[in-house]
Amino acid sequence: MEQTTQDSLDPNHSLADTDWYLVEFQSMDDAIGTIRPDDPRLYIMRLKGDGTVSMKLNCNRGVGDWSAEANNETSGGSFQFGPLETTRALCPEPSLDEKIAADTAFIRSYILEDDKLYLSLMADAGIYVWQRYDSSIGALFQAEPDPAIEAAILDAFPDYRQEIIGEDGQQARYVYSRVDLNGDGKEEVLVYPMGSIFCGTGGCDLLLLTPEDCAYSLINSFPISRLPIIVTDEVAAGWQNLIRPESGGGATPSYVLHVFDGQQYIEQERLPGDVQPEGISYLLGEPTFDEGAILKLN
Structure with a gap:
């Protein structure tokens, strides 16, 4: 060939x-x-x-x-x-x-x-x-640099500095998807940072940001996650439920259901990992590190 x-x-x-x-x-x-x-x-x-x-x-x-x-x-x-x-x-x-x-x-x-x-x-x-591809399937990841998202990531991870990643270490990257989770007409942002400080064998940290004036504030920092993230039709305290896939590190693959408690999302239930739950998928597309937007150091 x-x-x-x-x-x-x-x-x-x-x-x-x-x-x-x-x-x-x-x-x-x-x-x-x-x-x-x-x-x-x-x-x-x-x-x-x-x-x-x-x-x-x-x-x-x-x-x-x-x-x-x-x-x-x-x-x-x-x-x-x-x-x-x-x-x-x-x-x-x-x-x-x-x-x-x-x-x-x-x-x-x-x-x-x-x-x-x-x-x-x-x-x-x-x-x-x-x-x-059309939006009925879900939302593909976005990788256009966004200063407001970057500022929120850096606020959530103040230790992301040169001395942490080392002189020869690569700057991290990030991808994201936007979704209105509470029906207020303003889109929250699911952010997936990629790099040694954010990731392990089972995936990377996941952040959920909500708009606040001209910036974003952190609602949740979820533990190591896989993609995509599923948003269901079910609602708790006015916010749609989220489902994260978890696998790797020797753990049995599973989906983790999170519901909103009025302040943040909390884990409610673990579901079998062999069948993807119903809902709209976000951060679709299996982003690689090189595809992400560069995250400048603190």
């Missing part, structure tokens, strides 16, 4: 800087037929304008390169992925993470039609059908 390169991608390509979720895999083998994921939130693909791709693959994530060349006579053209690097967690069955990761090496063409992206395997082995 010819390796893709970031330089080979036209930055004005119609697929550049687009987000997709998996609808189905159509096999040409009648014995396999069509395979659809139980939850489309589990499989998300972000084709970036710099020629890189990031994927959420159930409980795993993948990063690599992509390239495409449009055919002026059709709504498609050639398409290839470069080698995809993935994490190796064992996802609950049924899962398509391993199949998708393996099949990326054999994608050869695409068709873009009615907000659907059809990626075809070589030798007519099958077609992956992706739907353009």
Whole structure:
């Protein structure tokens, strides 16, 4: 396979800087037929304008390169992925993470039609059908620098200084999603800082901020969390419930339900980790460290 390169991608390509979720895999083998994921939130693909791709693959994530060349006579053209690097967690069955990761090496063409992206395997082995991402699935993470969010993070972590991370240490990064949790028309912010001071083997700290004048104040600093964060329809003390995934460090994967007590969120119940609870997901997209906004030191 010819390796893709970031330089080979036209930055004005119609697929550049687009987000997709998996609808189905159509096999040409009648014995396999069509395979659809139980939850489309589990499989998300972000084709970036710099020629890189990031994927959420159930409980795993993948990063690599992509390239495409449009055919002026059709709504498609050639398409290839470069080698995809993935994490190796064992996802609950049924899962398509391993199949998708393996099949990326054999994608050869695409068709873009009615907000659907059809990626075809070589030798007519099958077609992956992706739907353009929309807010009904949830909210992808944001990484545009925000001084007010940064100030709130630094207030919550005053020890984030050069002497803590060391002279050779990297500055931390952060991503976030906005959501109105209490129906007042003002959006709270779920913030996920990434870096040695914030993270462990089970994920990273999670902050919940609420707007206050021209700044943000801290409501909760949750312990080590995975993503995405789920907001349910159920309400306590006027605020929607939150659910965090926890795994890693030898602990059994689980979801942690939090309810608002009038001042902050408190843990109410632990749920099995094999089925994602109902609700709208935030901080979707499996952000990598390099994708986050740089957090300046205190």
